[in-house]
Amino acid sequence: MDELNDEIGEAIRKDLGRGPIVTEVAETSILRSQVLWDLNNLSHMAAPKTLPTELGLSPATTSLLYEPLGVCAIIGAWNFPFKVTLHPMI
Numbered sequence: 001m002d003e004l005n006d007e008i009g010e011a012i013r014k015d016l017g018r019g020p021i022v023t024e025v026a027e028t029s030i031l032r033s034q035v036l037w038d039l040n041n042l043s044h045m046a047a048p049k050t051l052p053t054e055l056g057l058s059p060a061t062t063s064l065l066y067e068p069l070g071v072c073a074i075i076g077a078w079n080f081p082f083k084v085t086l087h088p089m090i
Contacts, residue, residue: 002032008082015081027083034087 008028009020038045051062076085 012082016079023082027080031083031087035090038090 005024005028006020009023012018012023012027013020046066048066049064051064053060053062074085074088
């Protein structure tokens with residue numbers, strides 16, 4: 001994303017009339033830190049979780065597995081289109 005900062009800033013300037021510094025502060029730097037946090041914590045967030053099992057189901061175990069389900073819709077906002085649209089997608 002760093003190599004595309006100028007192009008992102010120019011696209012948002014043409015679309016919304018917002019200056020490159022505001023775009024950097026309000027959108028790209030926040031998105032960059034959120035993405036880095038997500039990458040650093042992905043193994044913990046996607047790890048299977050063991051849950052308590054009801055006594056009547058003993059000796060079974062209960063676990064929660066996270067699996068991608070397919071297609072989703074992301075509706076972004078017009079005022080911060082880059083951050084509000086890309087972070088949910090990531």
